[in-house]
Amino acid sequence: MGQVFETIAHEFRESLAMALIALRINKLRSILTLLGIAVGVFSIIAVMTAMGVLLNSIESGLSQLGANTFQIQRTSNFNTGNPQERAKMRNRKNIKYAQGLLVKERATLAKAVGLEAWSGGKIVATLTGQKSNPDVAIVGEDIEGFATNNWDIGDGRLFTQSELNSGRKVAILGIQVVKKIFTKLDPIGQTIRIDGQEYEVIGTIEPKGGMLGGNQDNFVAIPLTTLFDVYGSNRDIHIMVQASSRETFDDCVEQVRGILRSARQVSPGVDDDFYLFSNDSMIEQFNDFTKYVRLGIMVISAIALIAAGVGIMNIMLVSVTERTREIGIRKAIGAKKNNILSQFILEAVVISELGGMIGIIIGILVGNILAITLSVPAIIPWDWVAIGFLVCSLIGVVFGVYPAWKASNLDPIEALRYE
Amino acid sequence: MSISNHVVINLQQIKKIYDMGGAEEVQALRGVSLQIQKNEYVAIMGPSGSGKSTLMNIIGCLDTPSSGLYEFNGVNVSEMNDNQLAKIRNKEIGFVFQTFNLLARSDSLHNVELPLIYAGVTSADRKRLAREALEHVGLGDRGHHKPNELSGGQRQRVAVARALVNRPSILLADEPTGNLDSKTGDEIMVLFEELHSQGNTIILVTHEEYIAEHAHRIIRIRDGMIEIDEIVKNRKKINTA
Ligand SMILES: Nc1ncnc2c1ncn2[C@@H]1O[C@H](COP(=O)(O)OP(=O)(O)O)[C@@H](O)[C@H]1O
Ligand SMILES: [Mg+2]
Numbered sequence: 001m002g003q004v005f006e007t008i009a010h011e012f013r014e015s016l017a018m019a020l021i022a023l024r025i026n027k028l029r030s031i032l033t034l035l036g037i038a039v040g041v042f043s044i045i046a047v048m049t050a051m052g053v054l055l056n057s058i059e060s061g062l063s064q065l066g067a068n069t070f071q072i073q074r075t076s077n078f079n080t081g082n083p084q085e086r087a088k089m090r091n092r093k094n095i096k097y098a099q100g101l102l103v104k105e106r107a108t109l110a111k112a113v114g115l116e117a118w119s120g121g122k123i124v125a126t127l128t129g130q131k132s133n134p135d136v137a138i139v140g141e142d143i144e145g146f147a148t149n150n151w152d153i154g155d156g157r158l159f160t161q162s163e164l165n166s167g168r169k170v171a172i173l174g175i176q177v178v179k180k181i182f183t184k185l186d187p188i189g190q191t192i193r194i195d196g197q198e199y200e201v202i203g204t205i206e207p208k209g210g211m212l213g214g215n216q217d218n219f220v221a222i223p224l225t226t227l228f229d230v231y232g233s234n235r236d237i238h239i240m241v242q243a244s245s246r247e248t249f250d251d252c253v254e255q256v257r258g259i260l261r262s263a264r265q266v267s268p269g270v271d272d273d274f275y276l277f278s279n280d281s282m283i284e285q286f287n288d289f290t291k292y293v294r295l296g297i298m299v300i301s302a303i304a305l306i307a308a309g310v311g312i313m314n315i316m317l318v319s320v321t322e323r324t325r326e327i328g329i330r331k332a333i334g335a336k337k338n339n340i341l342s343q344f345i346l347e348a349v350v351i352s353e354l355g356g357m358i359g360i361i362i363g364i365l366v367g368n369i370l371a372i373t374l375s376v377p378a379i380i381p382w383d384w385v386a387i388g389f390l391v392c393s394l395i396g397v398v399f400g401v402y403p404a405w406k407a408s409n410l411d412p413i414e415a416l417r418y419e
Numbered sequence: 420m421s422i423s424n425h426v427v428i429n430l431q432q433i434k435k436i437y438d439m440g441g442a443e444e445v446q447a448l449r450g451v452s453l454q455i456q457k458n459e460y461v462a463i464m465g466p467s468g469s470g471k472s473t474l475m476n477i478i479g480c481l482d483t484p485s486s487g488l489y490e491f492n493g494v495n496v497s498e499m500n501d502n503q504l505a506k507i508r509n510k511e512i513g514f515v516f517q518t519f520n521l522l523a524r525s526d527s528l529h530n531v532e533l534p535l536i537y538a539g540v541t542s543a544d545r546k547r548l549a550r551e552a553l554e555h556v557g558l559g560d561r562g563h564h565k566p567n568e569l570s571g572g573q574r575q576r577v578a579v580a581r582a583l584v585n586r587p588s589i590l591l592a593d594e595p596t597g598n599l600d601s602k603t604g605d606e607i608m609v610l611f612e613e614l615h616s617q618g619n620t621i622i623l624v625t626h627e628e629y630i631a632e633h634a635h636r637i638i639r640i641r642d643g644m645i646e647i648d649e650i651v652k653n654r655k656k657i658n659t660a
Contacts, residue, residue, distance in 0.1 A: 006541055021524060329520045332481055333581065334509020334537040336502050413482045416520065 015346035036308025037355025049367020114145030140227025148240035156203030316403035328415025348400025356392030433487035513582025572603030
């Protein structure tokens with residue numbers, strides 16, 4: 001057993017050496033072949049790495065919603081390509097505050113229902129003249145919204161129910177805003193000004209980091225009713241619903257959907273006129289969205305790999321011809337057909353794997369450029385790396401078998417006589 | 420030194436016919452019968468094209484006869500399959516060629532190791548046996564030289580070491596000195612002499628009378644047939660000193 005393993009190990013070493021020699025002798029042809037394999041593997045690995053990075057980024061963003069939480073908003077964050085669809089989206093009616101309250105009241109399967117409304121592109125200023133860039137979001141939030149957003153209060157406190165009801169002008173700052181305008185002062189108790197309105201700062205929110213490159217900490221939260229007072233009460237809102245458990249999640253989704261459909265008078269059989277998403281649905285949608293990209297890249301890779309496989313076969317055929325005498329010598333001193341067969345197949349596999357290795361390394365590097373741009377951790381898609389190596393071995397075997405078979409069937413005397 | 424009665428090679432009416440297409444054919448061997456016993460030292464002689472190499476290749480299991488019986492150590496070779504023939508070539512026969520036939524890109528050690536690899540010998544044993552075989556032919560210090568870094572005589576010694584490394588029953592040499600000058604040719608003959616005195620069975624093809632005279636027995640071939648098969652009376656001893 002050990003001896004068999006040792007023979008195989010030796011054959012592998014020898015094949016590796018022989019493959020490298022064959023590569024050196026047929027430089028240009030080899031480089032082209034390696035390049036073919038490398039390109040085929042590279043495109044798969046690069047795309048899959050990038051997809052992995054994106055998915056990671058989305059997942060980490062979503063997990064910042066509370067556990068078992070889904071969100072309802074007017075339209076999807078993703079642009080679907082179809083212009084008709086997009087027009088339909090634009091014509092959708094706002095989700096009204098009253099509809100949010102209805103969900104709060106009737107969704108018996110929900111543990112918490114948070115309501116919020118957003119307005120972006122604000123400048124936040126202190127009374128001493130410190131100013132932020134005009135990129136801060138102001139969000140009107142109710143109390144449960146902090147739970148469903150998974151926001152934790154850092155310093156200070158949350159506003160109270162009575163402050164919410166009376167529409168007091170109090171503000172809780174995202175950490176990015178604090179860093180920008182309160183470099184020296186303790187923000188709690190200070191006054192800030194947004195769109196000409198003054199708010200008392202009562203708290204800050206623990207940092208959350210970015211999702212898809214955006215920054216989740218660059219906002220100011222105020223009571224929802226205050227936001228309605230200042231910016232108008234007809235605004236579109238988001239409804240965030242936290243199911244009481246993993247098990248009741250799906251039922252809870254259906255219940256809330258039913259409540260909203262009847263409130264918004266959607267006839268049976270007609271699609272929802274709102275967009276409901278959870279972690280799962282978001283990932284599903286992402287996978288759906290990228291299905292054709294992945295399919296396309298597989299086709300391209302397959303073509304590149306098959307072309308490269310034919311290149312390997314060509315190299316191996318030339319190699320067999322050039323080494324006819326060597327094959328004769330090996331047979332004369334006792335090599336069996338199988339020895340020659342496995343030697344040449346292994347050589348083809350080694351060439352293929354070399355190309356694959358180049359493709360995998362460059363693919364991972366290029367795919368992770370996206371991770372750097374989105375400032376999320378780089379990943380190595382081990383499953384696709386394994387698949388890459390496997391496919392390369394397969395190509396080596398499939399396209400190496402014929403030349404190897406030809407070599408193993410040479411007649412020893414004729415091979416020895418070959419000039 | 421006594422010659423045992425054990426028959427290593429038994430050929431009966433061996434014919435080899437090359438079909439050249441159409442009605443044309445070459446009869447390289449036209450019915451050769453001979454027996455060679457253990458520890459014999461046989462020289463095969465004959466003019467060019469008389470069938471010496473064809474005969475050697477058949478004896479060496481590199482080629483198969485068109486008809487006739489070939490028994491190797493009492494086993495009928497004609498009935499063997501490719502793998503069995505490969506095994507015989509590997510373990511029972513050491514072949515030395517006129518053109519050395521070493522792997523050009525491998526060093527001496529690796530060339531000598533090769534039969535051991537196909538015999539499935541483990542790496543450590545392989546290294547040791549190959550080194551011993553090289554020392555045996557006086558090339559202990561040339562293990563890491565590639566063929567093109569060796570003289571013709573040295574290359575042939577490596578080939579002899581390779582032929583002997585698996586301790587075969589018989590050593591076949593087809594004009595082993597044909598590509599060497601007479602001085603290095605003599606050195607190889609000294610080596611063969613030694614190997615024979617150590618108990619090896621040797622069959623040697625040559626067309627030089629003075630080389631054949633080292634053998635115990637000379638078989639003369641003409642037109643694919645044995646013309647004369649004789650015991651050498653006054654063996655020429657090389658001064659090995
Ligand atoms: N592969 C072959 N095809 C056709 N004829 C061959 C082949 N090999 C040898 N011969 C012929 O067989 C005869 C014997 O050749 P060979 O055994 O090589 O002679 P020798 O070694 O005695 O010089 C020659 O006439 C040669 O032309
Ligand atoms: Mg000849």
